[in-house]
Amino acid sequence: xxxxxxxxxxxxxVPLGQWMMLHIIRPLGRWAFVLPLLIVNAVxxxxxxxxxxxxxxxxxxxxxxxxxxxxANFQKLFQDPIFFQAFTNNxxxxxxxxxxxxxxxxxxxxxxxxxxxxxxxxxxxYFIPYMFSSVINTQIWRYLLxxxxxxxxxxxxxxITFLDxxxxxxxxxxLYGIVFVDGWHWWGFLVVLYLAAMTQVDxxxxxxxRLDGATRFQQFRFVTLPSIRPTLIFTMLIIFIGTTxxxxxxxxxxxxxPAHASEVMATYLYTQAFxxxxxGYAASIGVMLALWVSVPLSIFYILRRxxxxx
Amino acid sequence: xxxxxxxxxxxxxxxxxxxxxxxxLLPILTLFMNSFKxxxxxxxxxxxxxxxxxxxxxxxxxxxxxxxxILRNSLIITGGTIxxxxxxxxxxxxxxxxxxxxxxxxxxxxxxVGTGVPAQLYIVPLFIMWRDLNLLNTHLGLIIIxxxxxxxxxxxxxxxxxxxxxxxxxxxxRIDGASNWQVxxxxxxxxxxxxxxxxALVVGLSSWNxxxxxxxxxNTADLKPISTGLYAFQTRYSRDWGLTNAGAVIMILPIIVLxxxxxxxxxxxxxxxxxxx
Numbered sequence: 138x139x140x141x142x143x144x145x146x147x148x149x150x151v152p153l154g155q156w157m158m159l160h161i162i163r164p165l166g167r168w169a170f171v172l173p174l175l176i177v178n179a180v181x182x183x184x185x186x187x188x189x190x191x192x193x194x195x196x197x198x199x200x201x202x203x204x205x206x207x208x209a210n211f212q213k214l215f216q217d218p219i220f221f222q223a224f225t226n227n228x229x230x231x232x233x234x235x236x237x238x239x240x241x242x243x244x245x246x247x248x249x250x251x252x253x254x255x256x257x258x259x260x261x262x263y264f265i266p267y268m269f270s271s272v273i274n275t276q277i278w279r280y281l282l283x284x285x286x287x288x289x290x291x292x293x294x295x296x297i298t299f300l301d302x303x304x305x306x307x308x309x310x311x312l313y314g315i316v317f318v319d320g321w322h323w324w325g326f327l328v329v330l331y332l333a334a335m336t337q338v339d340x341x342x343x344x345x346x347r348l349d350g351a352t353r354f355q356q357f358r359f360v361t362l363p364s365i366r367p368t369l370i371f372t373m374l375i376i377f378i379g380t381t382x383x384x385x386x387x388x389x390x391x392x393x394x395p396a397h398a399s400e401v402m403a404t405y406l407y408t409q410a411f412x413x414x415x416x417g418y419a420a421s422i423g424v425m426l427a428l429w430v431s432v433p434l435s436i437f438y439i440l441r442r443x444x445x446x447x
Numbered sequence: 448x449x450x451x452x453x454x455x456x457x458x459x460x461x462x463x464x465x466x467x468x469x470x471x472l473l474p475i476l477t478l479f480m481n482s483f484k485x486x487x488x489x490x491x492x493x494x495x496x497x498x499x500x501x502x503x504x505x506x507x508x509x510x511x512x513x514x515x516x517i518l519r520n521s522l523i524i525t526g527g528t529i530x531x532x533x534x535x536x537x538x539x540x541x542x543x544x545x546x547x548x549x550x551x552x553x554x555x556x557x558x559x560v561g562t563g564v565p566a567q568l569y570i571v572p573l574f575i576m577w578r579d580l581n582l583l584n585t586h587l588g589l590i591i592i593x594x595x596x597x598x599x600x601x602x603x604x605x606x607x608x609x610x611x612x613x614x615x616x617x618x619x620x621r622i623d624g625a626s627n628w629q630v631x632x633x634x635x636x637x638x639x640x641x642x643x644x645x646x647a648l649v650v651g652l653s654s655w656n657x658x659x660x661x662x663x664x665x666n667t668a669d670l671k672p673i674s675t676g677l678y679a680f681q682t683r684y685s686r687d688w689g690l691t692n693a694g695a696v697i698m699i700l701p702i703i704v705l706x707x708x709x710x711x712x713x714x715x716x717x718x719x720x721x722x723x724x
Contacts, residue, residue: 185562259468266471272677
């Protein structure tokens, strides 16, 4: 077997076959391992994404001809009260998710980090709902929040009547009900992430803080929180992206209703595309969503590249 | 006294942790118990332990929810996705980790962008493309989509595994004249199977649970997987809570069993997945 990898002295002319083997066939042979992956990814994600951006500037309805309409879809979008409602709901969704599940995740992880017996079993229990599909969570909570069967009805028997109404059927509560169901299944994931980060914290820091007379809360505030900051910021990023793109729970529980009260951008896009067949308009919503998601993503990557420890 | 103070009582930890655990477990427990009740009993006993355990709910749910069909569909889709993704990702990860690939950085960036793009940007054009390619309402069509969605993450996970393998084995095989393919087949694969199991669990779970693409790309009742099949079942039999609860339990049972058996791998894989995607 010839050793092609041995460098040929510059002074001697390189045989063409040997040169091709070294610079073309070998590298190509290596790329052949990556090629299937690249092709599938391009077909499923990259090519349709580029088409999606192009559709946003047309009035296409999915069949027939498409006309270039420039920024008309975006002009319509900025004057569309339902889109504005959906955007507002997404912002509410994101804000609530950034507060409640993170609080519960930090609480659960911090308490777990303080115990040794039973740590594994608690972590396991918190993690189970995270693995459930949206159809399961909604099945569980549609029943438990049902005005006739659920927790509300049970409490009403004892005269406590604040929960015995159709939460998903009322304009002022539908969105919050959805956030609750989604949050219930998600927060345990944060416990696992935060706990993993907290176990990396140097034990001596706590020892020093304790000797200085720090309370538990002070230890959490001044030792734990700064130490797990990278994980914390990363989870905030995932939450922002996940809640901005939220679809399943809204679609299944309310379909965006009643009267668009729980509409989010993803469900609105879905209705525009698959019920109104306004592919161009739906594509423009998709572009807005992608832009909105890319804001924190770009900030994050730029700061990381500059060497910030986030 | 001073010592006791410094040790800090951990009793409050256990109390709060137990309350949190009940908040996770009780709703699931209610689902299980209510899957054994008739509609009549649900009216009088909506949250308690069943007076009579109606196992026939499961038989009936299996029948009217068409679980024979939807479970088979889910197995085809999940199995196809696992095989497809692991093949694509295994080859890719091997090249990225072991062969000196020019432009590997560019590739990493490509996948970063590829996984960062929201589904909402491409789902409509993809739908139209699949319609034109006659891939709508086919299992193959959905499997290809799932492979495209999950292969970047699986590649990332497997690459990390392959990098950690000792170099000596590969070197030894190379000296014996093994080709790239032979090294992959006889050295890398037998050593890195734990990574493949982890990737398979994560990919399998996400395709088993997936809703958005399943509801968009498969409309025929005969082709639906368990997620959208259960959704259709819930919509049609919304008042038969006993039946739909039994249907939901059938969907989560395999997950819970697998999770309890392989929880370390599950948690490891899913937390890495969450951090990446």
